[in-house]
Amino acid sequence: MHVHTKTLAAGAAASALLMLAGCADTPTSPPAGDGRTGVPSHVHAVVVAPDTDQLLLGTHEGIYEVTDTGEWGGRVSTDSFDAMGLTATSQTLIASGHPGPGSPAEWGAPNLGVMRSTDAGVSWESVVFGGEKDFHALAAGADDTVYAIATDVSDVIRSDDAGLTWEPTGADLVAASLAVDGRGRVIAATEEGVQISTDGGASFAAWPEAPLLYTLGAAADRTQVVGVGTDGQIWVTGAGAASWEPAGRVDGRVQAVGMDAAGRIVIVDETSGITILPG
Numbered sequence: 001m002h003v004h005t006k007t008l009a010a011g012a013a014a015s016a017l018l019m020l021a022g023c024a025d026t027p028t029s030p031p032a033g034d035g036r037t038g039v040p041s042h043v044h045a046v047v048v049a050p051d052t053d054q055l056l057l058g059t060h061e062g063i064y065e066v067t068d069t070g071e072w073g074g075r076v077s078t079d080s081f082d083a084m085g086l087t088a089t090s091q092t093l094i095a096s097g098h099p100g101p102g103s104p105a106e107w108g109a110p111n112l113g114v115m116r117s118t119d120a121g122v123s124w125e126s127v128v129f130g131g132e133k134d135f136h137a138l139a140a141g142a143d144d145t146v147y148a149i150a151t152d153v154s155d156v157i158r159s160d161d162a163g164l165t166w167e168p169t170g171a172d173l174v175a176a177s178l179a180v181d182g183r184g185r186v187i188a189a190t191e192e193g194v195q196i197s198t199d200g201g202a203s204f205a206a207w208p209e210a211p212l213l214y215t216l217g218a219a220a221d222r223t224q225v226v227g228v229g230t231d232g233q234i235w236v237t238g239a240g241a242a243s244w245e246p247a248g249r250v251d252g253r254v255q256a257v258g259m260d261a262a263g264r265i266v267i268v269d270e271t272s273g274i275t276i277l278p279g
């Protein structure tokens with residue numbers, strides 16, 4: 001398929017929104033850690049690995065595990081690529097971003113396009129758009145449909161075969177983060193507020209009275225979607241629900257949010273690191 005480049009205005013809007021979400025484009029080689037041994041410098045996504053229920057974080061330095069006690073575990077793979085986007089279908093991890101030191105040349109540069117792992121992040125293969133595209137907004141639904149928006153365009157695209165092939169949905173949207181609930185609604189965090197699609201990403205409309213969110217995540221079974229507002233307020237909504245409910249507050253700037261296999265909210269922020277809120 002051909003994904004065309006939109007206007008410079010769309011690109012500028014995307015850049016501003018990505019800066020808000022802490023996901024601006026990064027160099028080809030990810031930076032070193034923040035000085036704490038084994039701790040990555042930035043986290044972009046929180047997911048649960050298919051089959052294993054292992055909590056994983058997509059970071060500048062690769063895919064990392066989180067221990068049962070909420071501490072940093074080790075890097076899952078020897079490949080230290082910059083996982084700017086990461087999501088999970090029922091059987092596959094799908095990632096995007098930039099290569100790291102030692103990444104195979106066949107993955108492409110400076111952007112990884114779509115990467116897939118069928119062994120919970122241990123090994124990865126380049127699938128499509130290698131060298132061309134970088135998808136920060138990347139989310140899978142309960143039916144394994146995957147939605148994505150590249151950083152250089154505003155086309156929403158979708159895959160019905162776990163990332164192997166992609167087609168435009170017909171919608172144009174600049175979003176920092178995407179999530180899909182158990183009813184198949186596609187939820188987007190944008191500068192204009194939360195946008196929602198009830199037709200498989202073909203069109204989006206403003207979600208009335210939704211809070212202004214800049215990062216989103218979902219439970220592994222998509223029964224809940226969680227988001228963080230610009231004021232640090234955490235919000236959750238159920239699959240098919242019409243409103244958002246407050247679920248706590250965070251003081252530091254949140255890098256990523258999601259839920260673990262038990263449905264607990266997982267927050268990664270610049271102040272406290274990993275925080276798992278009681279269910």
